[in-house]
Amino acid sequence: MSTSALDWADQLSHLLDTAPSAEALAAEEDAALIDLITATERANGRLAAAQARAEAAFWDAQLREQERQGVPRGQRGRGIADQVALARRITPKQASDEVALHRVLLGSLPRTSELLEAGEISEYAARRIAENVLVLEEEDRARVDVDLADQLPSVTARRAGDLARARAQELDADAAVRRHQRAVADRRVSLQPAVDGMSILRATLPVKDGVAVLKVLTEAARSAKATGDPRTKGQIMADTLTASACGLESPDDIPVEIQLLMTDMTLLADEEATAWIEGHPLPGRVARDLALGVPTLPPPAHVAADAPAPPPEISSAARWIRRLYADAKVGDLTEVDGRRRLFRGQVRRFILLRDQRCRTPWCDAPIHDIDHAHRFADGGSTDADNGIGHCQRFNLVKEMPGWESTVDPASDDRPHRLTIRTPTGHIYQSTSPLLRHLLDGEDGARAEILADEPVDLDDASDPSRRSSPTTVDDGDRPSDPEGLSEARTG
Incomplete structure (x- = not known):
């Protein structure tokens, strides 16, 4: 940042510090509150424009710096959006997309940019316009910008994007086809956490594929209902999708080799501490049923809520326990020793x-590479710390000039901590996720991970038969999910 930019940022920070409190706003007239809402909305657009200009200027400056440092042409640009992501506390993918759109907005859509800077349109509207002209040539982008300028202040963000897409298709039908091809190439499946121990599995598919999948699931539900299946249509469709994708007869047959984390007390002594499965929180009681193969299902609609529960049916699906215990005070996993260059085995x-x-x-992407924070070539050890x-993505970014990583091992009062220093000298930290949040008086608590070792279901409910805190050996047991590979950049 230049001195003037720093001064402006400081002034903005001080101005925001003087924002009216809830008590002060409660004493204002209703008309004044509407005026404030209008003013802050316009300010949001103007701030978004200022942020977009800063990101574009940062991109250009970093490219020049990488060229000066002798970074190969094919690697120039790597790590720039990642610095923006850290500054904005968003994912690197989001930052990459937004920097690209901001460069189009500022470089090719001057009238749209002016409306954003004036607070006449929202940042979302400007983004929708930019993403719909992205595949056009510079001249056609400018034509869309001119044609839509007068309409944009009076339409919704969604409508602004639709108008831009329609005009782009008229100007270049080939671009519309390329956009569709790009969307098809970007088809994907993602998982998001939902409330009450549920998740949202989302598939972004070509329209014909999505229609076909829904039709198959609908037909399966209709057929099952015709034979007297008591489940709802939605339940049948969800169960059919899960069983088909996993190649099983029923979702209850899914083996628990999906990194279910819970305390030994939750598993064996009816404690209600929250468990975690692939980063998703799960009620302790539900996790216990999952670990022991007891389906957690609501009673059928015809059964009274207060009726005695039938004996649980134990699933035949495989169950494993891996014994890796957590630090007694902070709930962070304890160290397992290793002395190789590559991270393998335990x-x-x-x-x-x-x-x-x-x-x-703020990345939250799946782990792809495991590498040394302190480089192996510089004397870094191949151990858990x-x-x-x-x-x-980041495993490649951290090899760029100016990036540094250091770690602080777990201690009695904090979990494992990573510190990242970017080329601009900014510092960001992350800590390993805790397996539990300890309450006062729980100094002796410990955590274990369900994954790998057979459980004797006949003895699992007896707290006196808990296993000792040992580590699992590296044998022919179920492999880690996704076939994750070690980093070799050391």
């Missing part, structure tokens, strides 16, 4: 379970 399993997702702050799980 050490690799341990880091995957400890970190759960990419440890880059120095090992860090990262997504593939």
Whole structure:
């Protein structure tokens, strides 16, 4: 930032510090509150324009700096959006997309940019316009910008995007086809956490594929209902999708080899501490049923809520326990030793379970590579303290000039901590996720991870038969999910 930019940022911060409190607003006239809402909405657009200009200027400056440093042409640009992501506390993918759109907005859509800077349109509207002209040539982008300028202040953000897409299709039909092809290439499946121990599995598919999948599931539900299946249509469709994708007869047959984390007391002594499965919180009682193979299902509609529960049916699906215990005070997993250059076996399993997702702050992508925070070539050790799980993107970014990583091992009062220093000298930190939040007086609590070792279901309910805190050996047991690979950039 230049001195003037720093001064402006400081002034903005001081201005926001003087924002009226809830008590002060409660004493205002209704008309004044509407005026404030209008003013802040316009300010949001103007701030978004200022942020877009800063991101574009930062991109250009970093490209020049990488060229000066002798970074190969094919690698120039790597790590720039990642610095923006850290500054904005968003994912690197989001930052990459937004920087690209901001460059189009500022470079090709001057009238739209002016409306955003004036607070006449929202940042979302400007983004929708930019993404719909992205595949056009510069001249056609300018024509869309001119044609829509007068309409934009009076339409919704969604409508603004629709108008831009329609005009783009008229100007270049080939671009519309390329946009469709790009969307098809970007088809994907994602998982998001939902409330009450549920998740949202989302598939972004070509329209014909989506229609076909829904038709198959609908037909399965209709057929099952015709034979007297008591489940609802939605339940049948969900169960059919899960069983088909997993190649099983029923979702209850899914083996628990999906990194279910819970305390030994939750498993064996009816404690209600929250468990975690692939980063998703799960009620302790539900996790216990899942671990022991007891389906957690609501009673059929014809059964009274207060009726005695029938004996639970134990699922035949495989169940495993891996015994890796957590630090007694902070709930962070304890160290497992390893002395190789590559992270394999127990050490690799341990880091995957400890970190759960990419440890880059605000990234949250799946772990793809496990590498040394302190480089192996510089004397870094291949152990759990120095090992860090990262997504593939950041594992490449941290090899760029100016990036540094250091770690602080777990201690009695805090979990494992990663510190990242960017080329601009900014510092960001992340800590390994805790397996539990301890309450006062729980100094002796410990956590374990369900995954790998057979459970004797006949004895699992007896707290006196809990296993000792040992580590699992590296044998021919179920492999880690997704076939995650070690980083070799050291």
